[in-house]
Amino acid sequence: MLIPCIDLQSGxxxxxxxxxxxxxxxxxxxxxxxxxxxxxxIHVIDLDAAMRKGSNARLVRQLCAAAGKRKMxxxxxxxIRTVARAEKIAGWGAEKIIVGSAxxxxxxxxxxxxxxxxxxxxxxxxIVALDTEGGQILVRGWREKLxxxxxxxxxELEKYASEFLCTYVDAEGTMRxxxxxxxxxxxxxxxxxxxxxxxxxxxxxxxxxARIKMDAAVGMALYTGKLS
Numbered sequence: 001m002l003i004p005c006i007d008l009q010s011g012x013x014x015x016x017x018x019x020x021x022x023x024x025x026x027x028x029x030x031x032x033x034x035x036x037x038x039x040x041x042i043h044v045i046d047l048d049a050a051m052r053k054g055s056n057a058r059l060v061r062q063l064c065a066a067a068g069k070r071k072m073x074x075x076x077x078x079x080i081r082t083v084a085r086a087e088k089i090a091g092w093g094a095e096k097i098i099v100g101s102a103x104x105x106x107x108x109x110x111x112x113x114x115x116x117x118x119x120x121x122x123x124x125x126x127i128v129a130l131d132t133e134g135g136q137i138l139v140r141g142w143r144e145k146l147x148x149x150x151x152x153x154x155x156e157l158e159k160y161a162s163e164f165l166c167t168y169v170d171a172e173g174t175m176r177x178x179x180x181x182x183x184x185x186x187x188x189x190x191x192x193x194x195x196x197x198x199x200x201x202x203x204x205x206x207x208x209x210a211r212i213k214m215d216a217a218v219g220m221a222l223y224t225g226k227l228s
Contacts, residue, residue, distance in 0.1 A: 002206055002227070003195060004036040005219040006063065008056040008078070009047045015220045016047070017173035018133075019142040024223055029059055033066055036222075041073045043098070043165075043217050049079025050100070051141035064093040077129060077165070083116050090121050097121065098165055100129035101139035107146055109153055114160035127195075128161040130154070132182075133169040142169060151189045163193035165217065171199025173220050180208050187212045201226050 006013050006029065013026040026032060036042055044063050048054040060076055067074045076089050077098025086097045099117070104110055117126060130150040131138045137146045137153070150166060157164070166186055171178050178199040186194060196209050197217035206216045221227040 001041070001210075001215045002039065003041050003043055003215055003217045004032075004039055004222055005043045005045065005197070005217050006032055006036075007045045007047050007219060008059055010054070011056060011059060014047070015173055015223050018169060019172060021173075023173055023220065026223070030062060030066055033063070033070060033072070037070060037072070039072070041075070041095075042067060044074055044076045044078075044094075045098070046076075046078030047141070050077075051143070052079070055079070060089070061092045064089075068093045075127060077127070083113070083120050086117055087120055090125060096125050096127050096162070098127045098129050100131060101141075103128050103157065103160075104137070104139055104146060104148075107148065109156050111156070111160075114157075118160050123160060124162045126161050127163050127165050128157050129165040129167065131167040131169050138169060150186060154186075154189045154192075158190060158192055161192065163195065164190065165195045165197065167217075168196070168198030172197075174199050175201050175220055175224070175226065177201055178205055180205065183209060183214060184212055187214065203227065 013029045014022055015024050017023055046056045064074050073095040075096045076094040080086050080099055081102045135149050137148045168179050183196050195215045195217050200216050200218050201221040209216050
């Protein structure tokens with residue numbers, strides 16, 4: 001399944017290259033629900049919150065409400081560092097909460113936080129994001145690299161997550177295609193559902209991911225019309 005991504009920065013929907021260079025921006029964020037109305041599920045990521053540069057909370061809440069009226073499911077991530085924050089966003093109607101940096105502390109899995117999160121919203125509503133560059137997990141808005149690879153931590157994280165969002169940051173926003181071999185290797189690390197992201201630009205890649213039972217989260221290729 002193809003999942004459109006709405007990444008928020010300064011009240012606009014943006015697409016970045018490697019999470020740094022802005023390539024495009026859309027002012028009418030709520031209007032994107034018309035563009036993506038044929039899809040049952042979308043991802044909404046608050047980049048400002050992830051980078052500790054502000055918040056698009058009001059817009060996230062509006063997207064959740066508007067998508068709900070259209071019977072579209074929404075998964076929300078970006079800067080969710082506390083259980084209280086996760087509960088609030090879940091209360092806005094988000095189907096699942098995407099947790100990235102908060103899943104790690106001092107270079108290790110933050111099991112204490114994840115246990116509290118599971119106790120409050122339930123494992124089925126938790127997605128752990130494993131954003132990876134050069135084989136190592138990135139946190140803090142992709143500004144800090146851990147000495148951990150996703151395969152090493154997935155077995156421990158399975159206790160707290162219903163599924164994983166795995167982004168191949170090396171190709172993010174480049175429109176050069178993704179690394180299918182990397183995703184195949186990840187598929188062997190868990191039976192939990194995995195959504196693949198990062199550089200996906202073609203229907204052939206989406207079909208290849210579907211064959212290994214992965215969904216595809218897509219941004220740049222949809223915004224530029226490469227994929228319809």
